[in-house]
Amino acid sequence: MRIESVDFFYLSMPQVTTEADGSQDALLVRIAAGGLVGYGECEAAPLPSIAALVCPLSHGSCQPVQDSVLGQNINNPSDIQRISQLVAYQSMDLLQAAHTFSGIEMALWDLLGKSTDAPVWKLLGYQESFAKTPYFSVLFGDDPAITFERAKEARQKGFQAAKFGWGPIGLGSASEDREHFQAAREGLGNDGLLLVDTGQIFGEDVEKASQRIGAMEEANVLWFEEPFHAHALEEYGELVKRSGKIKLAGGEGAHHPSMAKHLIDFGKVGYVQIDCGRIGGIGPAKLVADHAVAKGVTYVNHTFTSHLALSASLQPYAGLKAHEICEYPGQPKSLALDITKSHLALDQNGQIKAPEAPGLGMEINLEALNSYLVDVSIEVNGQNLYKTPQFEI
């Protein structure tokens, strides 16, 4: 099969705010080859990612992403790896390329799965897709009472685990944060898994981050996620020395598999969290999963958006039975839910798994998406380089 087209669809809620909710817009990718289509999703700023797809050539190592994709043959997994390497080399100096290519790579796996009638996890070499225990992923409330309500909601919806992120944590005192951790634990009950995500708020400040450890221990928090920025390997390593039984988690910012490996090797995280929409797609994420297994670290997906992204993010570790926790978007915007007709609903045990259906196993809801479509036009020296394609239903 020859890659005939790469279409990017910028989708958005009518209103987008500065809340830490990544489901307010989306960048859907459609690839056509051999009479089939595959879909993927970049977890990335849509406009710069579109620009990286179609921009004029700057020089040999700064080529638009589409120049390494269009016209390429895709018949087996090694073709996807070959195209990934071509993009990495020819777009070496185009920083946004990794985010842009992530959705393309996902779509290539989806397409390859459809053409071979196999789910992606089987193409990755797994024999079985094991059930995962999803955690309800939400933001901390503006005050502890809201955090408490959200924790109760998680249990009411059948979740055994919940992750609270961002919000006021780290902006005030450690004792104010303690109240939120306590409220989350109360709402969740003593038998629920409680996870905390501080969204890089401590920058490189190990001391300030470590002041939260005591309250996390009191609330029996399983992991402390993203205390620092994505490159702060030494700071992660230092905090581990002070974090007692609280394990560190991180990796969502990785846009190259080596970045995630370094967070394991040098940052000493206990959980490595990969967003397939940023790291370059499913193949690079699988490399991180292999490395996590080798180093005794637990792999977890990072997904805050659609169920297409959720299916993609489950594939790299679908066959790893012991790596059981998965992120599950708890309160996504309607856009994220409307991207697919089917959803990965919780089974009677409160678990989900990567679909058995070919490719990513998700049907795109084209009818629903037209109303979210953002109209973009990019012209360079009088030539149109990008115009929002239409969904043909």
Add this chain to the structure above:
Amino acid sequence: MRIESVDFFYLSMPQVTTEADGSQDALLVRIAAGGLVGYGECEAAPLPSIAALVCPLSHGSCQPVQDSVLGQNINNPSDIQRISQLVAYQSMDLLQAAHTFSGIEMALWDLLGKSTDAPVWKLLGYQESFAKTPYFSVLFGDDPAITFERAKEARQKGFQAAKFGWGPIGLGSASEDREHFQAAREGLGNDGLLLVDTGQIFGEDVEKASQRIGAMEEANVLWFEEPFHAHALEEYGELVKRSGKIKLAGGEGAHHPSMAKHLIDFGKVGYVQIDCGRIGGIGPAKLVADHAVAKGVTYVNHTFTSHLALSASLQPYAGLKAHEICEYPGQPKSLALDITKSHLALDQNGQIKAPEAPGLGMEINLEALNSYLVDVSIEVNGQNLYKTPQFEI
């Protein structure tokens, strides 16, 4: 002073090819505040960088770069640091942001220097701008005879050092590469400094890279630059164990100071090469210079474009007398030379230094640039987000 405007100018040669010559286009940045203007330059793909400046908000951690810059106060160096941190936090999930902001950060230093009548290196805390020995930076020829000619040209132009990069190296056999190293050494003479840049061609293949070490030792090569991709810390560290007296060099791909620090700490490079147009600007580059001094590693600029970028890239280590080598664009396209009226010409000792004049000390050649200006228009939902500004002469 309050930042009133941030203007991006996409400049390009009429023809851009896939050769590894980053001087074929440019992204010039102009900042206005307090009745003054400052200039900087992103070493980045222009269109995605413009998109990252002006794109619609995606969520709180994926904001357009301009939202963290426009309207901010700038009165002293700590303001620049504060704005940098704001961009890093508010554009955490916008990968291209580091490249976009790099030119802005440079322009802020230029502006601050002009307002305080001080060269940037003085604002960075240095007392003196020491002379650097520039190396003539060119590409390997398609065959060794061309490499030989370019080496001779370097000496004829008064350079004591020359770096050869990219071209056929690593694409053929180690013995073919040896002929190029020998040709470069012959053309340069025995007393010239010879540097080799392989432009990431060996990916993660330590064995293949190490096969070039013998020929480099024969040709008395000082450093072996970028054997691997920018994140290949372990591979750098492995190659160092086999590279004998040949030191490794790298770092131009760093888009965060921590990346460069890791290349020193874990990759064990002997020379760390920073492009101020990618790492986030002059401030982050200075952090790397400080770290290099602490770790006994030599700091070098990475500059393949204009003399505005060259001046900016000298500032972070202008006051480090022992860090004497600097990259000097050897055969840039006319665009790169036309960006400034003045140029950092070699003195009678064949050396250059960061200017004594305020800011970056370079005068922009507005008259010359209009002919290179690329006309860009970006519209989102009927609203124009970017239109190429005009130079007012």
